Amino acid sequence: MSDSDEDWDIENEEDDFSQPIHIRQRSFTILTFTDMSYKLQSLVDEYSEMLEISKDESLILLNYYKWKPYKLQEDWFENESLIRIKAGILEQLNTDTTKTRGKKLGSLKLVKGTQGCCQICFESLAERDALMCGHVFCCNCWRSYIEDLIRQNSIVEATCPSFGCMLKIPESMVLKYAEEEMKEKYVKLKCCNFITMSQMYKFCPFPGCEYIAECSYMGTYEITCNCDFVFCFGCGEEAHRPTLCHTVKEWNTKNSAESENINWILANTKQCPSCRKPIEKNQGCNHMTCYREIGGCGYEFCWLCSGKWSEHSSTTGGYYKCNKYEELVAKNEALKCQETQRKSDKTELGKYMWYFERYNNHSKAQILAKDKQIGHIEKKMQQLHDIKQYPIGEVEFLKSAVEQVIRCRRVLKWTYVFGYYLGPGLEKNLFEHLQEKLEENTDHLHELVEKPLDEFLDVNNTDKSKFYHYKSDLTNYFQVTKQFFENLLDGIENGLTT
Amino acid sequence: METRRLQKEYEELTKLSASNSGVRANIIGPNMTHWKGIINGPDDTVYQGGTFIIDIIIPSEYPYKPPKMKFDTKIWHPNISSQTGAICLDILKDEWSPALTIRTALLSLQALLCNPEPDDPQDAVVASQYKNNRDLFNQTARAWTQEHAKSPEKILEEKIKRLCEMGFTEHVVRKALNDCAMDEAAALNLILSES
Ligand SMILES: [Zn+2]
Ligand SMILES: [Zn+2]
Ligand SMILES: [Zn+2]
Numbered sequence: 294m295s296d297s298d299e300d301w302d303i304e305n306e307e308d309d310f311s312q313p314i315h316i317r318q319r320s321f322t323i324l325t326f327t328d329m330s331y332k333l334q335s336l337v338d339e340y341s342e343m344l345e346i347s348k349d350e351s352l353i354l355l356n357y358y359k360w361k362p363y364k365l366q367e368d369w370f371e372n373e374s375l376i377r378i379k380a381g382i383l384e385q386l387n388t389d390t391t392k393t394r395g396k397k398l399g400s401l402k403l404v405k406g407t408q409g410c411c412q413i414c415f416e417s418l419a420e421r422d423a424l425m426c427g428h429v430f431c432c433n434c435w436r437s438y439i440e441d442l443i444r445q446n447s448i449v450e451a452t453c454p455s456f457g458c459m460l461k462i463p464e465s466m467v468l469k470y471a472e473e474e475m476k477e478k479y480v481k482l483k484c485c486n487f488i489t490m491s492q493m494y495k496f497c498p499f500p501g502c503e504y505i506a507e508c509s510y511m512g513t514y515e516i517t518c519n520c521d522f523v524f525c526f527g528c529g530e531e532a533h534r535p536t537l538c539h540t541v542k543e544w545n546t547k548n549s550a551e552s553e554n555i556n557w558i559l560a561n562t563k564q565c566p567s568c569r570k571p572i573e574k575n576q577g578c579n580h581m582t583c584y585r586e587i588g589g590c591g592y593e594f595c596w597l598c599s600g601k602w603s604e605h606s607s608t609t610g611g612y613y614k615c616n617k618y619e620e621l622v623a624k625n626e627a628l629k630c631q632e633t634q635r636k637s638d639k640t641e642l643g644k645y646m647w648y649f650e651r652y653n654n655h656s657k658a659q660i661l662a663k664d665k666q667i668g669h670i671e672k673k674m675q676q677l678h679d680i681k682q683y684p685i686g687e688v689e690f691l692k693s694a695v696e697q698v699i700r701c702r703r704v705l706k707w708t709y710v711f712g713y714y715l716g717p718g719l720e721k722n723l724f725e726h727l728q729e730k731l732e733e734n735t736d737h738l739h740e741l742v743e744k745p746l747d748e749f750l751d752v753n754n755t756d757k758s759k760f761y762h763y764k765s766d767l768t769n770y771f772q773v774t775k776q777f778f779e780n781l782l783d784g785i786e787n788g789l790t791t
Numbered sequence: 792m793e794t795r796r797l798q799k800e801y802e803e804l805t806k807l808s809a810s811n812s813g814v815r816a817n818i819i820g821p822n823m824t825h826w827k828g829i830i831n832g833p834d835d836t837v838y839q840g841g842t843f844i845i846d847i848i849i850p851s852e853y854p855y856k857p858p859k860m861k862f863d864t865k866i867w868h869p870n871i872s873s874q875t876g877a878i879c880l881d882i883l884k885d886e887w888s889p890a891l892t893i894r895t896a897l898l899s900l901q902a903l904l905c906n907p908e909p910d911d912p913q914d915a916v917v918a919s920q921y922k923n924n925r926d927l928f929n930q931t932a933r934a935w936t937q938e939h940a941k942s943p944e945k946i947l948e949e950k951i952k953r954l955c956e957m958g959f960t961e962h963v964v965r966k967a968l969n970d971c972a973m974d975e976a977a978a979l980n981l982i983l984s985e986s
């Protein structure tokens with residue numbers, strides 16, 4: 294490729310705090326592969342007409358310009374024949390261009406005895422074909438060559454098989470020789486190249502998802518795919534507000550560098566207070582069960598204070614907080630020291646571990662809610678409808694609440710990354726206050742949606758007031774949480790202290 | 792893989808090697824996937840007089856993929872690893888074209904011996920010597936050529952000479968070497984056990 298490729302890339306706009314993300318929100322569109330191939334074709338047609346060239350040539354030029362047509366247009370009118378040669382739609386006539394070792398060899402005489410034969414199979418040319426450069430090969434070899442290029446995923450930029458010839462293989466040639474199945478793969482490759490090159494499109498990163506997002510903004514920006522996955526258009530990772538793309542990258546790099554320490558955290562187990570069997574904390578919440586299925590005793594306890602879970606309720610702080618533990622910490626000087634020391638650990642590793650642990654807990658709670666709770670709540674909604682004849686619209690709030698919990702967990706997760714990189718000061722105090730508020734409310738909402746709904750499914754109980762009471766409670770918390778959710782993101786993205 | 796094409800390439804190469812272009816090749820083993828190329832060190836270079844053996848593996852996608860080539864013979868050259876014989880040459884990588892052949896690849900290796908490209912090196916030590924101390928480079932490359940790149944005929948001659956110097960007749964030595972697949976030590980044992 295040419296030497297000046299780099300200056301075509303538009304510098305990625307720096308993430309800018311002065312412009313809040315929710316205000317600079319631009320609309321995005323979710324497209325299918327078929328949509329994309331139409332889009333590609335219409336661009337090809339457009340430039341074919343505008344530059345008065347064939348569609349084959351238009352496609353080669355757009356590929357050569359990495360689908361940045363404005364640059365093509367500019368260069369084209371300045372020096373058309375130079376662009377034709379560079380892009381490989383016109384043969385270079387004078388051969389004294391940049392000399393490469395390969396070109397030097399081009400002056401060596403090829404094997405004498407094969408003149409009049411196909412230069413690939415060395416058979417006599419029965420059916421022959423050539424591009425405009427006139428390098429003739431037999432039709433069989435054209436077919437094998439083109440299909441091999443498709444198989445190797447290198448068809449898009451491929452040139453004439455003759456050594457040193459820079460002429461690109463036009464699409465019509467590909468379609469002429471490739472078999473049906475190969476043609477399909479070719480179209481896929483062509484579209485993939487278009488999507489990857491063009492900065493307006495991104496593949497949904499969810500494994501197996503084939504949707505493509507179209508968006509005109511290139512920084513940290515959240516896309517909700519038709520598959521429900523929420524991802525960042527800027528970096529193609531899972532959505533990570535309020536953290537910026539480059540911070541996410543830094544954090545992920547740090548995590549892989551610290552993987553040994555992380556393993557230590559993850560392997561950090563406690564013994565069951567009743568039977569002493571080691572138990573791993575593998576959920577976000579504090580409710581621990583020493584499972585009988587894996588040889589435990591069935592004892593249920595609180596992760597933080599190790600007390601019986603039956604003595605815990607919303608009055609002790611619920612699933613995610615333990616007032617008992619906090620009282621314990623308050624009373625026990627040693628524990629208190631340990632906790633305060635951990636939070637304000639002066640060592641870099643200690644600080645990192647503190648933040649990672651919390652990041653990881655929210656992450657686990659998020660995954661769990663997404664993988665298990667959504668399905669569970671949908672089942673319950675169906676039962677409420679089937680058994681108690683609630684209209685589906687009346688029970689939808691349950692799913693909305695779980696979805697809100699998932700969103701909150703995701704944002705909370707990333708606030709710990711944001712917090713890790715945020716220096717101390719007024720801003721940090723304010724941020725931590727907002728974070729704490731959201732955490733508190735999310736925990737409560739999470740606890741409410743985890744409530745077993747069986748009492749509302751009792752056919753003998755015709756009194757629906759309890760259910761409606763629960764509903765208004767949950768809806769209320771949903772609203773409150775949503776408010777804190779937005780406050781936090783607004784606060785961070787608009788600047789905390791401005 | 793195109794065995795027909797390989798067969799033709801081999802015939803072509805054998806025919807043309809007679810007309811003295813300084814490159815030859817032999818097929819090793821029953822199928823056509825393993826070759827040994829032989830190139831003569833070009834005249835007026837530090838490799839003059841040397842015979843270099845190239846190991847050639849034909850990939851199954853040949854000729855759409857380039858043949859894998861490396862030097863069996865140790866050589867002091869900026870674009871060839873002095874340790875492994877690996878070659879840095881564009882036409883054996885991205886610049887390969889199915890219209891090229893094993894012969895053209897060997898010819899371009901020969902051209903590479905004439906024109907090293909120290910700015911695109913395979914062996915950094917050799918390349919820096921080539922750039923910064925050409926006299927020492929020339930000296931080393933010549934010494935390596937004499938030491939490692941002897942022709943098979945020359946090697947045989949030397950073996951015969953050494954054994955004859957031990958007091959055996961040339962006839963006996965040649966016969967013993969022949970019986971022992973040119974292995975010098977084995978031939979000596981054979982001669983000693985027979986006398
Ligand atoms: Zn052919
Ligand atoms: Zn051509
Ligand atoms: Zn998706």
Ligand SMILES: [Zn+2]
Pocket residue numbers: 512513514525526527528529530533537538541
């Ligand atoms: Zn991002």
